[in-house]
Amino acid sequence: MSLLTRIASAIVLALALLTAPAHADGKKVTVSQAFQSMLYLPLYVAINEGFFIKQGLDLTKETAGAPSAALSAVISGSAQFSIHGPEWTAIAASKGAQVNIIANVVNGAAVWIATAPDFKFDSVKDLKGQKIVTGQMPTTSTSLFIKLLKENGMDAKSDVEMIQVPIGTEPGPFLAQQAKVAVMYEPGLDQVVAKGMKVVYGFPKSYGPYAFSAVTARADVDADTAQRVVNAMEMAMRFMGKNEARTVQIAQKEFPTLDPMVVEAAVKRMIGDGVYPSSVDITADALKISMDTQIALGNLAAQPDYKAFVVKKYIEPALALK
Numbered sequence: 001m002s003l004l005t006r007i008a009s010a011i012v013l014a015l016a017l018l019t020a021p022a023h024a025d026g027k028k029v030t031v032s033q034a035f036q037s038m039l040y041l042p043l044y045v046a047i048n049e050g051f052f053i054k055q056g057l058d059l060t061k062e063t064a065g066a067p068s069a070a071l072s073a074v075i076s077g078s079a080q081f082s083i084h085g086p087e088w089t090a091i092a093a094s095k096g097a098q099v100n101i102i103a104n105v106v107n108g109a110a111v112w113i114a115t116a117p118d119f120k121f122d123s124v125k126d127l128k129g130q131k132i133v134t135g136q137m138p139t140t141s142t143s144l145f146i147k148l149l150k151e152n153g154m155d156a157k158s159d160v161e162m163i164q165v166p167i168g169t170e171p172g173p174f175l176a177q178q179a180k181v182a183v184m185y186e187p188g189l190d191q192v193v194a195k196g197m198k199v200v201y202g203f204p205k206s207y208g209p210y211a212f213s214a215v216t217a218r219a220d221v222d223a224d225t226a227q228r229v230v231n232a233m234e235m236a237m238r239f240m241g242k243n244e245a246r247t248v249q250i251a252q253k254e255f256p257t258l259d260p261m262v263v264e265a266a267v268k269r270m271i272g273d274g275v276y277p278s279s280v281d282i283t284a285d286a287l288k289i290s291m292d293t294q295i296a297l298g299n300l301a302a303q304p305d306y307k308a309f310v311v312k313k314y315i316e317p318a319l320a321l322k
Contacts, residue, residue: 026058029225031215032079034067035167038186038266039106039213040083041251042276046236048250054235055228074099074216081221081229085140086214086287087294090304098219102311103230103318104237106213107277107286109203110270111141112189116180121200124152128159131179135167138299140212144203145183147296186266187258194262204273209286212275217311226314234280234318241278244271280318282310 029052033040043061046052052059064070067084074082075097086101093099115121127149134142142164146156156162163179165172171191174182182192193199204210215233217226240247244267252263270276284306294300 027056027225027228028058028060029081029229030060030062030073030079031229032062032064032070032073032082034064034070034082034084036063036254038251038255038263038270039110039275041247041254041267041270042105042233042236042240043083044254045240045247045250046232048253049236049239051232051235051239052229055232057225057228057232071099071216074218077218080217080225082216083213084216086211086216086282086290087140087300089214089216090291090294090309091300093304093309094301099216100219100309100311101211101214101282102217102221102226102314103215103233103280104211104277104282105215105233106275107209107282108212108270108273108275109140109144109207109210109290110185110212110273110275111144111203112184112186112199113145113201114174114182114184114189114192114197115200116177117196117198119180119198119200124148124201125154127181128154130181131161131163133163133165133170133174133179133182135170135183135185136164139167140293141167141183141185143293143297143299147293148203150296186270187255187262190262190265190269191259193265194259202273204270204275207289209274209283209289211282211286211290214282223313226311227317230280230314230318231321234321237277237279240271240276244268247271281315284310 062079064073067088070082070084071088071092073079083105089099089101134145149156163173170182170184171188174192175195248264248267251267252260255263287306287310288303291300291303
């Protein structure tokens with residue numbers, strides 16, 4: 001290597017060091033997710049696009065297997081953050097746990113009702129007397145369905161026959177014709193659509209903004225680390241809004257055993273239905289409607305105090321990022 005080449009290399013290295021992110025210190029952080037879920041795609045986008053690294057974080061993603069287990073990891077201190085429905089955090093907080101939510105992840109009620117192609121559906125009342133495949137309680141999909149029946153003058157125990165199955169396995173019995181109706185999350189929904197089933201009802205469009213999943217932290221979380229996590233999630237959401245094709249690619253990478261076309265359809269449906277938020281902000285109305293579902297079901301006694309429960313001191317600086 002010539003002297004000139006060495007000098008040029010040294011200059012390039014020096015410039016790289018000068019322009020490196022201010023937070024490039026690899027601060028270790030653990031996020032516990034309830035499941036590997038397409039709902040948590042903003043997290044996977046942040047990981048795959050290097051947004052946590054850009055925020056100076058060395059992130060470890062753990063999968064707990066259940067929302068309660070993910071939240072327990074935060075309460076015990078084995079993880080600094082968890083991702084799941086905010087109702088779990090609200091219930092724990094109502095019982096004295098010092099936890100709250102610091103960022104949005106899913107801002108739509110990401111549940112749909114599908115039927116067999118020959119099923120006549122004009123209104124929710126057409127479901128009376130039907131067998132319905134649903135996820136095992138407690139889960140938001142079945143909770144929303146029970147609430148929907150109640151709002152339409154029906155009872156989940158007497159007016160329909162629910163076949164509750166482990167979450168994610170709903171396509172099996174539905175496609176096996178054990179029922180002509182199913183209440184589903186993605187990607188199960190587009191798996192059955194690919195087999196000829198039809199979508200007849202979408203909770204995202206019915207409810208509008210709905211705090212469905214969020215990042216939870218302890219009240220005593222390290223503030224600097226929390227801010228970096230929220231910043232990275234904000235960067236991911238902005239990216240998703242402008243880069244649909246790349247977002248689909250990341251989802252396909254994260255769910256390699258699924259048909260790529262099903263993954264693409266699922267991601268596009270959730271983007272189109274407003275399931276993924278445009279920012280980490282959680283509005284008071286979105287939280288209220290989400291918690292109203294839990295109150296109606298008897299899981300929560302009262303609305304959490306929005307100002308204490310949603311930590312705006314992390315959200316607002318992230319929204320101001322340039």
